[in-house]
Amino acid sequence: MSTILDIAKLAGVAKSTVSRYLNGGSVGEATKKKIEQAIKETGYSPNPFAQSLKAKKTNIIGTIVPRLDSYASSQTLIGIDEQLKKMNYQMLISNTSQNLEREIESIYSFANQKMAGIILLATEITDQHIEAFESVKVPVLLIGQEHEDFHSLIHDDFHAGYAMGRYVLEKGYRKIAYLGVTERDISVGVKRKQGFKKAIQEVADCDVRFYETLFNIPAAQASAKEIIDEFQPAIFVCATDNIALGVLKASYSEGITIPQNLAVTGFGGYDVTGIIHPGITTAKFFYKEAGESAARHIVELVNERNVEKLTVSKFEIIERESVDNLFKRPL
Incomplete structure (x- = not known):
């Protein structure tokens, strides 16, 4: 697997020059052609995650989840991830194992890592959450819980x-x-x-x-x-x-x-x-669909576009064999 150093050696330029080129910085036309030819020969593919962290504005959405061994969480995460990819964004997950202290830490950690936005699959919203949201100055979207001061997507x-x-x-x-x-x-x-x-x-x-x-x-x-x-x-x-x-x-x-x-x-x-x-x-x-909606909304917020403060996801009663049909009583 080729690296930036490999590209630099092949092109006959400094490693910093290659890095500047990959991050969209100013590089002379002749040098640019050498680097592009070296990239072509080595088949080098830049790491988009690393690039994004180095950029002033990332395309990474930090997603905080209380547990991964949950159908609701996993389906929501699938929806978020698939939709973000369509919009050229990436998802970084923090699993807190239902530990509220770790949840708060993840909010600050994601902000320090320059996440473009944060999605929280919330089980409760405490004063500590509110303090963290207000401190980090990063767009935040809640899934599963509603708060009047923050954008929320809830199930009905x-x-x-x-x-x-x-x-x-x-x-x-x-x-x-x-x-x-x-x-x-x-x-x-x-x-x-x-x-x-x-x-x-x-x-x-x-x-x-x-x-x-x-x-x-x-x-x-x-x-x-x-x-x-x-x-x-x-x-x-x-x-x-x-x-x-x-x-x-x-x-x-x-x-x-x-x-x-x-x-x-x-x-x-x-x-x-x-x-x-x-x-x-x-x-x-409909957890997956809710995740897709959340991904669209957080990208809108990142790009400073208007989003409804509260979005309510639909539901459907699915009738199966665990309820007896013998006692029908009209109300």
Whole structure:
């Protein structure tokens, strides 16, 4: 693999001259031809990432993600990456492993590395986040959480929660366990639950209990087992598909048949929910498309063009076998 030094030796010029040429600096016509001929002979291909970091204005978008082992995160990142490439931008990822301190550090680190813009797949926005955003003077776009002072792209969690509530009620379910997550996560922990509550409040004779668990399957499985023993619900409405998978696992371990003895729904629309049997009824969010929109928006912001402060991504209720169709009750 040829280097700048190889080009310099072949062209008979200084390494700094080659570097200046590659970065668009002023080089004499004769020298320029020598360098171009040397590049042609060696097949040298400049590293666009390195070039961008040396430039006064980079074409790199720093993307901060709380976890990589998540369907939502991976699909969003694919959408961002594919769209940025079409626009001649690159993505640099920082995985924080759900550590808020590392998240804040990544914001400052990306700014110091002269990122053109920063995309944050956010689980919560704290005062530290706001201080960092205001300090770095770099265009910032939030995905997944909304803040009035910053550009945000969110999923329609409230209306998805409401639509799922209506769906469950129309199927005739009235003894319901809602298994959610911490309310520090406004989108998943608050808005989905608020939408669901609104649907529940529109009908009578409901016995609904609200619980919290963690995002991972083992924690959801343990929570579900306790809830089944204590409450014996007819259906679990789960704040994420991973939680729904945990409920499914707990049900099987208890010898409970889905959906005849217990129904389950989720949110997300992960691929696995359509592969397993029974398939999980879920509110599908379009993560890849959201990533593509986020990439377009951050490039617009980098180029100082107007972008709507808030963009809301669509959703769709996907009906599968985890909910019984025997209890249809019009509302």
